[in-house]
Amino acid sequence: MIVLNGEPRERDGATIAELLADLGVEQRARGVAVAVNGEIVPRAHWPSHRVDAGDRVEALSAMQGG
Amino acid sequence: MGLSTEQIPITDTPFEIAGRTLRSRLILGTGGFARLETLAEAIRATRAELVTIALRRIDPSARGSLVDVLEDCGVELLPNTAGCYTARDAVVTARLAREAFATDWIKLEVIGDERTLLPDAPELLLAAEELVADGFIVLPYTNDDPILARRLEDVGCAAVMPLGSPIGSGMGIRNPYNLSLIVERAGVPVILDAGVGTASDAALAMELGCDGVLCASAIARAQDPVAMAHAIRAAVEAGRLARGAGRIPRRLHAEASSPEAGMADLTPPAE
Secondary structure (H helix, E strand, O other): OEEEOOEEEOOOOOEHHHHHHHOOOOOOOOOEEEEEOOEEEOHHHOOOOEOOOOOEEEEEEEEEOO | OOOOHHHOOOOOOOEEEOOEEEOOOEEEEOOOOOOHHHHHHHHHHHOOOEEEEEEEEOOOOOOOOHHHHHHHHOOEEEEEOOOOOOHHHHHHHHHHHHHHHOOOEEEEOOEOOOOOOOEOHHHHHHHHHHHHHOOOEEEEEEOOOHHHHHHHHHOOOOOEEEOOOOOOOOOOOOOHHHHHHHHHHOOOOEEEEOOOOOHHHHHHHHHOOOOEEEEOHHHHOOOOHHHHHHHHHHHHHHHHHHHHHOOOOOOOOOOOOOOOOOOOOOOOOOO
């Protein structure tokens, strides 16, 4: 079990690219960044970086803000 | 809308941050606009070149792409660290923003509590120092504290962005004297950030010598955001011109503007 954006998911072993696809985000989407357990995963590593059980994944994008 | 510095034959020094010249002294915050179409119209009305954005968890139900809209408007993005309460969170958020938007520029916000959203000075300074060392162009949202502003400049911030009053309060500039003290000492641009409620607040900031104004809520939450965008752009230009023109000193008593000499004698003839 991992936690993606605060929600538990049965996606152990998935790549970051696969998790983003779950959220409807393509690999080449602009304005997206990902952190696993508080560490940034660069875009180039999205297709290869696999998440392990217990990982906390934050997938972020641009939002309106002051 | 006729008023524009392009049409006024007065030369002004360029507005430069970290060696980059910006054509507009108004930076627009994108928060609070109910529709992306209104945001795009407001950007055009402000003629802003730099707009702020936040990073949040991806919302799969979001409609329309903010990044696409901003790109169509031809603006540069200034990501913020809004919502961060610690230096560590702000530093990681800034690095995520650099990854997401391919920019080293960051509007650094480290706030102390959710009731006031006022900056947490020690955490802000720590985060600023770390981000500067990491190669960021740091624009910190700071208190209207001249000493803190100087410390932020000393650690290498590219500008300082003191508040006029709390974020979204629309309370204007509560301490113009502090703002003047910051302006007087600053060796980097001073940008009023937070507190603008209407056009006159933006004009006052510029009259006090700020180099620019960052404004979000006053435009986004106005009854007519696009009209307010025009108003605040004009106010920033008017305030800048007035600052350069030099205001007259304040005085307690009147000083006649018509000559006292040469008054007609209108006394009626004696009976």
